[in-house]
């Protein structure tokens with residue numbers, strides 16, 4: 001990637017130098033050039049209703065834990081827990097439209113060999129993607145990321161990413177260079193353990209498999225003021241599912257993105273890999289995001305296409321971004337900005353995000369997610 005892109009990168013580096021390059025992440029209470037908060041957290045991106053508050057580091061003298069500490073604003077009351085559900089029937093085979101085989105729930109969520117509803121939708125899975133590696137306690141990649149690599153907003157969609165980029169990310173998870181800013185997010189820890197358990201051959205097979213598939217539309221982005229009431233399920237940073245029964249209703253969206261299954265039952269419990277997501281974003285966000293993504297702004301950021309390619313469809317070793325989950329994207333921007341994602345590739349991203357407020361991040365990811373992949 002570096003060879004092919006050398007000249008472009010040099011030009012960009014010059015450009016990036018015109019931005020205030022910070023050696024450290026935003027500090028508690030810091031504001032951007034428009035007076036917007038830079039350290040309130042984006043809990044919706046990590047799968048929580050309330051912001052993460054880091055425990056103060058010993059002797060941090062009120063610094064709130066140094067790197068990545070969050071100020072705690074008045075948080076909205078957490079959603080009420082779901083009413084006690086009937087015990088789930090895990091043994092009776094169930095069907096999805098167009099799927100040749102039927103699967104019981106215990107097969108659907110078998111993390112060492114989850115149901116493959118639509119084998120015709122993807123190439124033959126390598127063993128590590130289909131079944132994981134039980135001896136090494138590595139779950140099947142296809143369990144969280146689905147056999148087609150589209151994944152869920154609370155994990156990631158490795159489909160359609162460059163193989164060399166995927167390998168680098170696995171290395172970064174393994175080395176500790178890629179962690180979650182929000183320490184409550186449990187499945188990032190699982191991903192880290194998985195990367196540590198993989199052999200080089202398994203990494204290679206998984207990277208080639210996921211990169212061989214194209215990224216296709218998966219999240220519909222809709223501007224809205226009112227959204228269905230939801231709650232995060234799964235614990236430790238989960239999926240936003242709409243409330244049902246007496247608790248169902250609408251509520252103001254406010255200053256966040258609500259990304260939720262387009263068809264709740266299809267996603268949970270069925271894990272239907274043809275059923276995507278809908279992301280509600282505040283009215284007016286797309287226009288603001290478009291301006292930042294296409295043109296950057298003096299002292300703010302640079303146009304993303306310079307590296308991520310025309311329409312943000314990817315470019316050489318640079319990952320594609322168009323049409324990907326806005327919650328996932330926001331988490332990554334926040335992790336770069338707060339230096340919990342510090343692998344070799346992050347050096348190019350850090351100056352891009354250094355001066356973004358949380359409102360900017362929200363607008364950018366809403367627009368990027370709305371782009372046709």
Ligand code: HEC
Pocket residue numbers: 128129138139140141142143144145154155156157158161166169170179180187188190191194198206207319328331
């Ligand atoms: C227990 C669920 C789980 C399993 C199983 C899992 N992952 Fe992940 N993976 C995650 C989560 C969660 C993230 C995103 C972490 C974050 O946002 O902080 C992730 C992120 C990734 C990314 C980064 C994608 C990007 O765009 O940078 C890659 C690559 C990846 N996983 C590959 C794999 C491979 C290969 C396997 C199988 C060997 C696997 N994962 C198995 C949960 C999982």
Ligand code: HEC
Pocket residue numbers: 012168292293301302303304305306307308318319321329330332333341343344345346348349352364368
């Ligand atoms: C100077 C080149 C450059 C520019 C400009 C740039 N990026 Fe990146 N971006 C990268 C590189 C390199 C990576 C891979 C980072 C890594 O390896 O961790 C990346 C990764 C990302 C990721 C994580 C992708 C994933 O799958 O996890 C996101 C999100 C992202 N960039 C968003 C943006 C946005 C939004 C902009 C414009 C505001 C932008 N980038 C501008 C170079 C750039």
